Amino acid sequence: MSNPELTNALPRSWDPSEHEAALYQHWVDAGYFTADATSDKPGYSVVLPPPNVTGSLHMGHALDHTLMDTLTRRKRMQGFEVLWLPGMDHAGIATQTIVEKQLAAEGTSREELGREAFIERVWKWKAESGGTIQGQMRRLGDGVDWSRDRFTMDEGLSRAVQTIFKKLFDDGLIYRAERLVNWSPAQQTAISDIEVKYEDVEGELVSFRYGSLDDAQPHIVVATTRMETMLGDTAIAVHPDDERYRDLIGTELEHPFLDRKIPVIADGYVDPEFGSGAVKITPAHDPNDFAIGQRHGLPMITIMDEVATVTGTGTQFDGLDRFEARVAVREALAEQGRIVKEVRPYLHSVGHSERAGEPIEPRLSMQWWVDVSSLAKSAGDAVRGGDTVIHPTSQEPRWFAWVDDMHDWTISRQLWWGHRIPIWYGPDGEVECFGPDETAPAGWEQDPDVLDTWFSSGLWPFSTMGWPDKTAELDKFYPTSVLVTGYDILFFWVARMMMFGTYVGRLDDGGFGGRVAKVPFADVFLHGLVRDEHGRKMSKSKGNGIDPLDWVERFGADALRFTLARGANPGSDISVGESHAQSSRNFATKLFNATKFALMNGARVGELPDRAELTVPDRWILGRLDEVLADVDSGFESYEFSKACEALYHFAWDEVCDWYLELSKAQVADGGTRAEMTALVLGTVLDKLLRALSPVMPFVTEVLWTTLTGAESAVIAEWPAPSGVQPDSTAAQRIEDLQKLITEVRRFRSDQGLKPGQRVTATVDGLPEAGLAELRGQLDSLARLEPAEAGFAATATVEVRLSSGTATVAIDTSGTVDVEAERKRAAKDLAAAEKELAGTSGKLGNQQFLSKAPDAVVEKIKSRRDLAQAEVERLKSKLEGLGA
Structure with a gap:
């Protein structure tokens, strides 16, 4: 009772490279991923965390995208109107750096081009070279709505940025102030906390002496790894209860190189047990010192320019790079006899610019800031009140620790590529913020800085759907259903989206055309990092990174996706190696061979007879199918992808292939009614199994399912549900005994x-x-x-x-x-x-x-x-x- 027509419709063996590209293009052309905002179906929406326009797909992206695609494909099969909205971030620093390097190679610079010509050059680069990752997303099988692809510098998103900036400014939540920032001398701009990576560096801890060289006269010994900053010292701090320095508190000591005296102050921040119990205070070049300087009203003297060259001190060190000055100051102090301990190696953590790779310089700078106090409180309250649920809940304490103690956010960047700050300065000192539908008076000049990239990406869930205008997309798909991202950026991107989303939701008009939308997403699913098979973090320096596109080439997209999804649980890291990808490829091959075998034995989809008429193996496998589908639903609903994938894998391999297919051979060999019923059971099991696997392994299941059923596509098929029939415990026990x-x-x-x-x-x-x-x-x-x-x-x-x-x-x-x-x-x-x-x-x-x-x-x-x-x-x- 074989069906040669169906069997011959399948290739002789499964080669992903022969099918994946054509299948994906067919899905896109058929409009399966295009969301209909006017549909009567319930809405389900996910926005893609926008990758940098300069970026390419790495394993972290591959995990992110696999999980989002799995969720959205399943919801589409469950009857939801699904929007998975793609897009890219303009990546201010990274993109400007790339184009500036190109200009340097051509013997010119952005300054020579001028601002407008430089921006045109960046847009040209974006059109020609940006967006590599989009092609890679197609290779992975991402079911995104390409018709709604967005870019953070799009006209619509720029309008959203200007609108919310003005609202925040008018509410007094954006202000300008001189404060300490992370400064990149190479890029000559402030950078955000997330763009600072801390590395252990072998430095030198130098102890030197302020005050008299006579031990009997007033003096204090301090130690530092950044000797050049002593040129900006404006105090020496000791603990108020430290008896050694009680008589010196309130006195002043001579600075070795400058014509000014340094006061000795008392502050509880100082640890009397560490070193000499005294610390030098440089408020303009150290965040802790800045806080002390604010408490004590100390002068804040900047001693370096934008490229970290010592300047304005009036000493012989002016004009030296900060690292040259470090050595020169130490040598000059040694000549005075002020070095009291030999220089010794000292391992300490130093912040580096993620883009430039250089040590960042804490620097006092005039910048634009967001007052986050009320915004952060709303973001915390949204989770406390259950409007947004974090998965796993074990991440909630970290969330509250962050938002409950958040510092004001510096949002200005000294770049040209990005959203220019909509502040204008009048000829008589006027300062005004103009929205997207307003024009500054003639003769006014716009602030030269641009906004931090995280400012525009913080609006992503609603700006991409047309806010501040009233749109069908906002009405249908906002708030979004779930945000899928790694726990490592919980505090940076997620917090900003929650702050802006809850702020807009509190506006007088509801923020969304009068409709209440308190939060930008109902769930936040935080997955872990992808590590190598030994549990080590992947990095270029270790040489253990894995190119996901290499795995797609060698094992197929289904194998990559199943490997990642099979290891994914809320908050847990994933360890993967080549053996895992080979196992997943073997699984795809096993599914292919099993379905082909079943088709050769007449497997078909049709109405099953009453279960009482079926054989023991038939009743057993149908009962197990129902139990597995229930486990799969439970796993996906709780974002336990590993649980769902493990259930499908072991059912398919251990029970369907290793046992039921073998047991069914004897029934098929009997012929007649028994063989006919077995063919229907085989078809039913494979039909539902392939549909359940489709969201994770869309390519191989598409070929097999459409061949088995003759239907249009598994992408738009109905999600398989348990039959509702009580599993036959007697049949299950007999099969267990037989096994x-x-x-x-x-x-x-x-x-x-x-x-x-x-x-x-x-x-x-x-x-x-x-x-x-x-x-x-x-x-x-x-x-x-x-x-x-x-x-x-x-x-x-x-x-x-x-x-x-x-x-x-x-x-x-x-x-x-x-x-x-x-x-x-x-x-x-x-x-x-x-x-x-x-x-x-x-x-x-x-x-x-x-x-x-x-x-x-x-x-x-x-x-x-x-x-x-x-x-x-x-x-x-x-x-x-x-x-x-």
């Missing part, structure tokens, strides 16, 4: 040296008592047994205790095994096992060895002994069966 019996017979055959396909004559007793009488055909088929005829004489028996009695299989191996040769081989193996057992037991009985050997070594010896003991017992039993 146990077959497994024990197979083990015996292996021990006897029988070839896997070699059939042996046997009698079986106890099947009716165990309820397995009707499964004798399956037992004979899978255990390779031939029914005995008259005069049968068994050479060995296998007794297996089942749930309802004992089954006894009597086997005649005479004539099928060279008993003498097998006996000799078993005896040789037994001697080797006994030697291993004696050796390991001897070591474990040696107290001197046990007292010196590491625990891991002892445990390994114990494992070897236990394995040897089991092998000795097995081989002795085998020899007894051979008549030794």
Whole structure:
């Protein structure tokens, strides 16, 4: 009852490279991923965390995209109107750096081009070279709505940026102030906290002396790793309870190089137990010192310019780079006799610019800031009140620790590429903010700075849907359903979106055309990092990074996706290696071969008869299918992708392929009604299994499912639900007993040296008592047994205790095994096992060895002994069966 037409519709074998690109383009062309904002279906929406326009797909992206695609594909199958909105971030610093390097190679610069020409050049670069990652997303199978692809510098998004800036400014939540920032001398701009990476650096800790060189006269010893900053010192701080310095508090000490005195102040921040118990205070070049300077009203003297060259000190150090000045200051202090300890190496953590790779310089600078106090409180309250749920909830304390103690956010950048700050300065000192529909008076000048990239990406969930205008997309798809991202950017991007989303939701007009939308997303699903197979973080320096596109080329997109989804749980890191991708590729091949086999045996989709009419294996596999589908639903709903994928993998491989397909062969061979019912059960199981796997492995399942069913596409098929029929516990128990019996017979055959396909004559007793009488055909088929005829004489028996009695299989191996040769081989193996057992037991009985050997070594010896003991017992039993 094979169906050659369907079987021949499949290729001979599964080669992903021959199908994936064409399948994806068909899905896009068919409009499967295009959302209809006017649909009557319930809305489900996800916005893609916008990758940098300069970026390419890495494993973190691949994980992000796989999980989002899985969620949105499943919801589409469940009957939701799904919007997965893609886009890219303009990546101010990274993009400007790339274009400036191009200009330098051409012998020019942005300054020579001028601002407008430079911006045109960046747009030209974006059109020609930006967006590599979009092509890679297609290779991965991302079901995004390309018709709504957005860019943070689009006209619509720029309008949203100007609108919210003005609202915040008018509400007094944006202000200008001179404060300490992370400064990049190479890029000559302030940078955000997330763009600072901390690295351990081998520096020098230098102790030097303020005040008199006479020990009997007032003096204090301080230590620093940044000797050049002492040129900006405006105080020396000690703890108020430190008796050593009580008499010096309130006095002043001479600065070694400058014509000013340094006051000694008392502050509880100082640790009297660390070093000398005294610290130098440079408010304009250190964040802790800045806070102390504010508390004590200290002068804040900037001693470096935008490129970190010492300037304005009036000393011989002016004009030196900060690192040159570090050495020069130390040498000059040594000449004065002020170095009180030899310079010694000192490992300390130093912030570096992620883009330029240089140490950042804390620098006092006039910048634009957001007052985050009320915004951060709203972001915290949204989670406390349950409007937004963080998965896993174990991340909530980190969230509250961040938003409850957030510092004001510096949003201005000294760049040209980005959203220019909509502040204008009049000829008489006027300062005004103009919105997108307003024009500054003639003669006014716009602020030269641009906004931090995180400002525009913080509006992403609603700016991409047309805010501040009233749009069908906002009405249908906002708030978004879930944000999927790594826990490592919880505090930077997620917090900003929550602050802006809750702020807009509180505006008088509801922010969204009068409709209340308190938060930008209902759920925040935080996944972990992708690590290598040894659990190490991937990095270029370690050489352990994996290019996801390389895996797509070698193993197929389905294999990459299933590998990542199978390891993903809320908040947990994922360790992957090539062996995992190979396993997933093998799984795709297994699905292909199993479906092809089923089609060859007549598998088809149709209405099933009443389950009472089905065989035990049929009732069992349908019951297991329902249980697995329930587990899969539970896993996906709770963002436990690993749970859902593991359930599908083991059901498909261990139960459908390894057992049911084999059990069904005997039923198909019977022909007639029984074969027809088996074909329908096979078709039903594969239909639902392939649909359940489709969101994670869309390509191979598409080819198999459409061939099996003749339907248009699994992408728009109905999500498979449990049948609602109570699983047949009797059938399940009988299959469990049958599996146990077959497994024990197979083990015996292996021990006897029988070839896997070699059939042996046997009698079986106890099947009716165990309820397995009707499964004798399956037992004979899978255990390779031939029914005995008259005069049968068994050479060995296998007794297996089942749930309802004992089954006894009597086997005649005479004539099928060279008993003498097998006996000799078993005896040789037994001697080797006994030697291993004696050796390991001897070591474990040696107290001197046990007292010196590491625990891991002892445990390994114990494992070897236990394995040897089991092998000795097995081989002795085998020899007894051979008549030794």
